[in-house]
Amino acid sequence: MTTTLVIDDHDPMIKRRQFISGVAVAVGATAQPFALCVGATTDNTHGLTPRYPPALTGLRGSHKGAFETAHALAFGGQSWALPEHSHEADYDLIVVGAGISGLATAWFWQQRLGKDARILILDNHDDFGGHAKRNEFNVDGHPLIGYGGSQSIDGPAHYSEEARHLLTSLGIETSRFYQYYDRHFAKRHNLGSFWFFDKAHYGVNRLVTNPTGEEWLGVDAPTQLADIIAAMPLSQTGRASLLTLLTSTKDWLAGMTADEKLAYLRSKSYEDYLRQDLAMPEEVVLLLRQRSHGLWAVGYDALSAKAAAEAGEPGTTTLGLDELLWGDGENEPYIFHFPDGNASIARLLVRSLIPGSAPGNTMDDVVTAKFDYQALDRDDQIVRLRLNATAIDVRHRDPTQPALGISVGYVQDGQAYRVRGRYGVMACYNHMIPYLCPELPATQAAAMSYGEKAPLVYANLALNNWRAFQEAGLYHFHAVQDFWAYGALDFPVSTPGYTFSKNPDEPIVLHLVHTPTVAGLPAKEQYRQGRRAMLALDFAAYERAMRRQLTAMLGPHGFAFERDVAAITVNRWPHGYAYEYIDLWDPPEWGPNKGPHIEARQPFGHIGIANADSSAYAYVNGAIDAAARAVDALAKSALET
Numbered sequence: 001m002t003t004t005l006v007i008d009d010h011d012p013m014i015k016r017r018q019f020i021s022g023v024a025v026a027v028g029a030t031a032q033p034f035a036l037c038v039g040a041t042t043d044n045t046h047g048l049t050p051r052y053p054p055a056l057t058g059l060r061g062s063h064k065g066a067f068e069t070a071h072a073l074a075f076g077g078q079s080w081a082l083p084e085h086s087h088e089a090d091y092d093l094i095v096v097g098a099g100i101s102g103l104a105t106a107w108f109w110q111q112r113l114g115k116d117a118r119i120l121i122l123d124n125h126d127d128f129g130g131h132a133k134r135n136e137f138n139v140d141g142h143p144l145i146g147y148g149g150s151q152s153i154d155g156p157a158h159y160s161e162e163a164r165h166l167l168t169s170l171g172i173e174t175s176r177f178y179q180y181y182d183r184h185f186a187k188r189h190n191l192g193s194f195w196f197f198d199k200a201h202y203g204v205n206r207l208v209t210n211p212t213g214e215e216w217l218g219v220d221a222p223t224q225l226a227d228i229i230a231a232m233p234l235s236q237t238g239r240a241s242l243l244t245l246l247t248s249t250k251d252w253l254a255g256m257t258a259d260e261k262l263a264y265l266r267s268k269s270y271e272d273y274l275r276q277d278l279a280m281p282e283e284v285v286l287l288l289r290q291r292s293h294g295l296w297a298v299g300y301d302a303l304s305a306k307a308a309a310e311a312g313e314p315g316t317t318t319l320g321l322d323e324l325l326w327g328d329g330e331n332e333p334y335i336f337h338f339p340d341g342n343a344s345i346a347r348l349l350v351r352s353l354i355p356g357s358a359p360g361n362t363m364d365d366v367v368t369a370k371f372d373y374q375a376l377d378r379d380d381q382i383v384r385l386r387l388n389a390t391a392i393d394v395r396h397r398d399p400t401q402p403a404l405g406i407s408v409g410y411v412q413d414g415q416a417y418r419v420r421g422r423y424g425v426m427a428c429y430n431h432m433i434p435y436l437c438p439e440l441p442a443t444q445a446a447a448m449s450y451g452e453k454a455p456l457v458y459a460n461l462a463l464n465n466w467r468a469f470q471e472a473g474l475y476h477f478h479a480v481q482d483f484w485a486y487g488a489l490d491f492p493v494s495t496p497g498y499t500f501s502k503n504p505d506e507p508i509v510l511h512l513v514h515t516p517t518v519a520g521l522p523a524k525e526q527y528r529q530g531r532r533a534m535l536a537l538d539f540a541a542y543e544r545a546m547r548r549q550l551t552a553m554l555g556p557h558g559f560a561f562e563r564d565v566a567a568i569t570v571n572r573w574p575h576g577y578a579y580e581y582i583d584l585w586d587p588p589e590w591g592p593n594k595g596p597h598i599e600a601r602q603p604f605g606h607i608g609i610a611n612a613d614s615s616a617y618a619y620v621n622g623a624i625d626a627a628a629r630a631v632d633a634l635a636k637s638a639l640e641t
Contacts, residue, residue, distance in 0.1 A: 022057030022539065022568040052373065053127035054134040054343075059539040060148060061133060061458070061571035066125045069390040069411045074435045080392055080416040082409040088379075090420045091118045092638075094408050096391040096436070097427030098123035099130020100150065100342065100620055101610045103349040104166060104627035105425045106383060110353070112635040119353075119383045120419060122410055124390040128376075129346035131576065132620070135569045137462035139507035145367070145498065146460040146490055146509040147341025148571035154619055155332050162628035163621045170348040171363045174336050177493075181335035182500065185492035186218045189504075191475035193219040195232070195287070196553050198482045202233040205552040207472060211246055212314065214476050216334040217488065238283040245280060245314045252277055253319055261319055262306060266583045270300040270308035278315050288313065289519070291478060293485040297454035297515040297530075297577055302523040304584040337491045339367055339498055342620050347371065353383040364496040388412055394424055394436045394607065402605030423606045423634050427627070429453060429575050430600055430613035440604065447600035451579030451613060452524040455531040457514040459484075459542060462567040463507060468559035470504040477553070483545045486513040507566070512546065523582050531574045542570045578612035578622065592617050601626070603633045 072078040093109050095102045098121050106119045127133070133148030156167065156174045167174070186192065193210035209228045213221030222228055225246055229239050253261045265273065271289065274280040289299040295311065296303055309316035310325050338344035347366050351358045357376060358369040376385040393409035396402050397420070406424045410417055426433050431453070434445035469475070469489060476488040490509040494500045501508040516530030546568070547561045581590040592615060601614035608630035615622035 022059075022570070024566050051126070052370075054340075054371075055136045056126075057135075057137075057567050057569045059542075059570050059572060060135070061573045062575070063126070063572075065388065066390075067574075069392065070124060070432060070435075073392055074432065080409065080411060082393065082416050082418045084418075086407075086418050086420045088419060089118070090405065090422070091120045092422050093117060093119045094406065094419060094421040094424045095119065095121045095427055096394060096408070096424070097121075097130065097611065098125070098128040098346075098385060098387070099427060099611075100132055100346060100349075100623040101612065101627045102130070102425070102427030103128065103346055103353065104624050105427055105608075105610045105631055106353055107166065107349055108162075108628055108631040109635070110383075112631055113638055116382060120421065121383070121385045122389045122391055122408070123385070123387055126388050128350055128385060128387065129343050131573060132342040132346045133458075133571050134340040134343035134347070135460045135509075135571070137460075137507075137509070137567050137569075139462050139464055139566045142507045143368070143498070144462050144507055144509050145339040146511065146569070147337075147339075147343060148458050148460060148569060149573065149576075150342035150620055151337065152334060152341060152491075152620075153336035153345075154334065154621075156336055156621075157332055159621045160625050160628075163624040166624055166628075167345075170345070170352060171361070172345070172348070173363065176363070177336045180493050180495050181337060182492035182494065183218050183333065183335060185500075186475045189470065189475075190473055191219075191469065191489075192222075192473055193217065193476040193478075194472075194474055196477050196479045196482060196549075197233050198479065198549070198552060201481045204233050206231070206233055207474065207477070207553055208232050210476075210478065211242075217476050219476060234283055235281075238281055241280050241284050242287065245274075245278065245284065249318050251318055251320060252315060258321060258324055261321060262324065265306035265309055265316070266304050266588055268305055269584060270303055270305045270313065273305035273308070274315060280315075287480055290480065290485040293456075293515040293517070294513055296523075296580075296582075297456045297517075298523050298526050299517055299519055301519045302517075302521070302526060302584065303582060306583060337493055338363075339491075339493050339495065339500075345620065350376070350385065354381060354385060367495045368497045386410075386412070389417075391428070391436055392416070393438075394426065395439050396605050396607070399439050399605070406606055423608070423638060425608045425610050425627075425630050425634070427610045427630075430597075430609075430611060431575070433609070437604075437607065444599055444602065444604070447596040447598075448613075450596040450600070451616070452527045453575040453579060453613070454527050454577040454618075455516055455534050455574045456576040457512075457516075457534065457542070457573065458571040459512040459514070459546065460490075460569045460571070461510040461512070461546065461565050463510055464564050464566050465505050466501065466508045466510075467504045468554045468557045468564065471557040472554055474554070474557075479549065482549055484512045484514050484549050487511065514542075514545075522585055524579075524585070534572060534574050539568075539570060543568060577618040578616065580616055580618055590616075592622075601629070603630065606634065606637070608634045 095105050131149035135146040135148045137144040193214040194207045195210050197206045199205045208231050209222055211225050211228050213219050229243050271285050274285050292300050344366055358371040360369045389410045389412040391410045397404045397407050405422045408419050430448040434440055479485050490511055492500045516533045518526050518529045597616040601609040610626040610630035612623045614626045
């Protein structure tokens with residue numbers, strides 16, 4: 001089964017209201033860019049200037065204008081005539097990529113080599129932060145902030161010394177989130193987690209209480225499982241099997257040692273484990289397939305039973321493997337979240353690197369700070385951040401003498417330019433680096449090509465209110481087989497100067513997740529085919545899927561898409577999560593400390609590698625650690641000279 005979007009040509013577009021680039025336009029329409037309420041102006045495709053990227057709606061992420069040059073280079077073999085000389089003075093460091101890794105690279109470079117180092121950061125997008133994407137809205141004067149990519153600071157107590165140093169130096173005190181994150185929001189408003197069964201697959205549209213709960217969101221597992229399962233549109237056999245799966249204390253692998261159990265779970269998919277070892281019928285298997293989409297961007301048909309056990313999935317928690325899987329340490333709660341996710345980390349980095357780019361000096365005031373995008377790339381700055389600039393050629397001026405420095409070609413507004421520097425760091429996707437760096441050793445290029453980034457879509461809807469969610473008791477849902485696999489009202493985070501929605505009459509952000517999959521294929525092939533499918537969909541297709549699914553879920557509770565949705569931002573990431581080794585397909589000994597990514601990230605000459613791909617770890621600390629490694633390797637040479 002796939003989650004391919006089917007466009008119903010008989011499904012009329014919104015009659016009273018149209019979405020132009022994601023903003024509702026109608027008589028009395030209320031959505032405005034958030035930036036307007038903090039003194040900024042933006043075009044937002046509505047004629048206001050200057051352009052303010054965080055407030056742009058419609059199709060974002062890998063947006064129009066961000067990828068065409070790279071695709072022309074990689075897939076079309078296009079070349080550009082670069083000028084013989086640079087149009088500006090040489091830099092000490094040139095960084096390709098302004099995501100967390102690229103910005104952290106510049107920051108660590110200043111730490112190691114001084115604040116007087118001239119640094120240029122290039123990025124192909126119109127905003128900085130990479131996957132740490134900020135989405136802003138304003139609904140009737142009420143500012144809303146959402147995250148369009150990198151989500152949270154996950155488990156900061158376990159971060160490396162370098163990552164902790166960066167966070168604390170930027171003024172991030174993670175202990176504050178215990179106050180800022182409202183862990184009782186769901187319970188206080190009697191909101192819970194649900195499974196959604198759609199009519200196309202189950203003959204009826206029905207929300208049913210999630211029998212497993214969502215502890216990380218503050219939603220406990222229910223106790224009346226029999227009544228809950230009885231409400232599911234399943235066969236009698238399917239309901240009985242599911243009840244057994246969720247309540248049995250049986251050790252399904254009795255007779256095996258703990259190590260044998262782990263090896264066995266690693267050898268087969270979770271779906272096959274359910275079918276073959278637990279004798280679960282296919283309808284129960286399909287119930288659980290998409291539960292892994294948010295974490296892995298692929299279903300449990302392509303993940304091992306061991307990966308499912310690490311996630312605490314049904315049928316794995318009674319095997320006596322808790323200590324081996326999780327140790328005896330206590331996990332930190334999932335609360336370390338700015339209103340814009342890790343975009344605030346990127347904003348703090350930019351404000352540190354380019355004083356004057358935004359007001360303020362704390363982790364609190366950066367949340368609502370208005371950045372001056374005109375101040376990011378000026379002649380008189382030590383650090384310059386150049387957006388809408390796609391690198392096309394990175395090489396040493398003389399490959400036999402790396403000490404002479406590097407040359408970087410890039411395209412901006414259709415024009416090719418050349419800049420030069422002593423050192424360079426590639427903080428872009430691994431798959432692009434072989435196309436950009438002709439001197440890259442063949443074995444290293446092959447290692448870079450091993451992983452496959454996972455495509456995913458993070459969509460944010462600015463809602464005028466959430467009364468229908470209150471009526472339904474809905475905070476979070478898993479769609480069993482539908483297009484939007486996961487959705488939830490945004491994380492309830494309030495910081496000084498920014499207040500989360502206090503009651504159902506106030507505006508709120510609804511977050512939806514889609515991961516294009518082709519079930520039955522190896523994970524990397526699913527990623528490749530999913531990427532192609534994603535790029536074939538336009539904004540209208542995503543909006544149509546939202547309207548159909550949300551209406552089916554919440555229409556009986558008073559939800560009306562035309563009335564209740566003020567604006568939409570679809571963050572499309574064809575190259576999303578960094579590839580993490582999947583034990584069902586990759587050697588089991590591979591992980592953060594072993595695998596092709598180790599060779600892929602080695603510096604060559606005066607060029608280093610820093611990205612989440614080089615950590616084989618799709619988390620913000622993986623990106624930061626990669627930056628620290630790259631700078632450490634190059635700085636030794638720089639200090640010696």
